[in-house]
Amino acid sequence: MKIVIRYRACLTILSLMLTLPLAGCATTSADIxxxxxxxxxxxxxxDQSFAEVADPWEGFNRSMYRFNFYFDxxxxxxxxxxYEFITPTFVQKRVSGFYNNLGEVRNLTNSLxxxxxxxxxxxxxxxxxxxxxxxxxxxxxxTSFGLERHDQDFGKTLxxxxxxxxxxxxxxxxxxxSLRDTGGLAxxxxxxxxxxxxxxxxxxxxxxxxxxxxxxxxxxxxxxHQQSFRYYESGYPFEYYMVxxxxxxxxxxxxxxxxxxx
Numbered sequence: 001m002k003i004v005i006r007y008r009a010c011l012t013i014l015s016l017m018l019t020l021p022l023a024g025c026a027t028t029s030a031d032i033x034x035x036x037x038x039x040x041x042x043x044x045x046x047d048q049s050f051a052e053v054a055d056p057w058e059g060f061n062r063s064m065y066r067f068n069f070y071f072d073x074x075x076x077x078x079x080x081x082x083y084e085f086i087t088p089t090f091v092q093k094r095v096s097g098f099y100n101n102l103g104e105v106r107n108l109t110n111s112l113x114x115x116x117x118x119x120x121x122x123x124x125x126x127x128x129x130x131x132x133x134x135x136x137x138x139x140x141x142x143t144s145f146g147l148e149r150h151d152q153d154f155g156k157t158l159x160x161x162x163x164x165x166x167x168x169x170x171x172x173x174x175x176x177x178s179l180r181d182t183g184g185l186a187x188x189x190x191x192x193x194x195x196x197x198x199x200x201x202x203x204x205x206x207x208x209x210x211x212x213x214x215x216x217x218x219x220x221x222x223x224x225h226q227q228s229f230r231y232y233e234s235g236y237p238f239e240y241y242m243v244x245x246x247x248x249x250x251x252x253x254x255x256x257x258x259x260x261x262x
Contacts, residue, residue: 053248055168064170065240069231071173080224092225094138099222101130101137103151105195106188110152114160119150154191155184159255168244176247 055061084092104127111120126142126149133141143149158180159165166179177185202208236242 053168053244054166055244057167057169061168061170061244062240064172065175065231065243067172068170068175072231076173076224080221083221084225095218095222096226097130097134097140098137099219100140100149101127101134102219104130104149106192107150107152109191110154110157110188111150113154113157114152116150122147123150123152153181153184154187155181155251156255158184159251165248165251165255168248176243178248178251181251 087095104123108120108123108127111123126147129142129145129147130137130140133139155178163180165181169177169179169182171177171182171185174185196212200208202211205211231243232239234242
């Protein structure tokens with residue numbers, strides 16, 4: 001029981017930093033941590049809960065973890081900070097609302113895949129309401145109407161139907177994941193692309209590719225803008241293991257898996 005309580009408390013504190021894991025940056029002191037090889041191994045902590053996560057590709061994952069840190073520091077976050085500097089907060093919120101509304105399509109398809117009728121109706125209601133009254137998602141009247149957002153993805157769908165998460169995997173740029181969630185990301189991306197290709201809203205503009213590329217790039221910038229997590233800023237001496245553990249536990253809960261008992 002104590003372990004369950006501890007899990008819930010920790011997950012509450014750290015859920016935001018792992019909602020959509022992406023690469024992070026660090027302060028000057030973090031550079032040192034990023035470049036110094038690990039002086040401890042997981043075998044030293046066999047009696048700890050975070051040692052229970054399957055990580056057969058730890059060498060590769062650590063390399064990707066470090067790559068993400070440098071990618072963020074020298075490329076991604078400077079672009080995000082530039083966007084935040086030149087764009088008024090009001091506009092930033094409208095941009096985030098627009099992309100969050102588009103994300104309701106993924107939420108809806110996966111709610112349907114999980115045969116969650118009530119949730120599917122609510123998500124459809126959110127999308128229709130925010131797309132019309134909310135001017136394409138620029139505003140969020142659906143929430144004030146009591147239509148709660150349900151974040152879903154195909155990784156959760158697989159977990160809902162009993163698929164194990166599989167080995168832990170750190171993806172380039174995207175960050176913490178698992179074998180199951182990586183497959184889920186591929187399926188969600190394919191569905192989104194298929195829907196977009198079928199609609200092709202910019203087909204008659206003569207610049208469909210350029211416009212689509214701009215929208216995709218802006219989506220990536222906004223997604224990173226909405227994430228507060230930064231690698232090597234947790235202050236935890238074994239941050240790699242901490243991130244791995246909390247990502248795994250969070251996804252277990254989101255997929256409807258029970259918390260471990262004492």
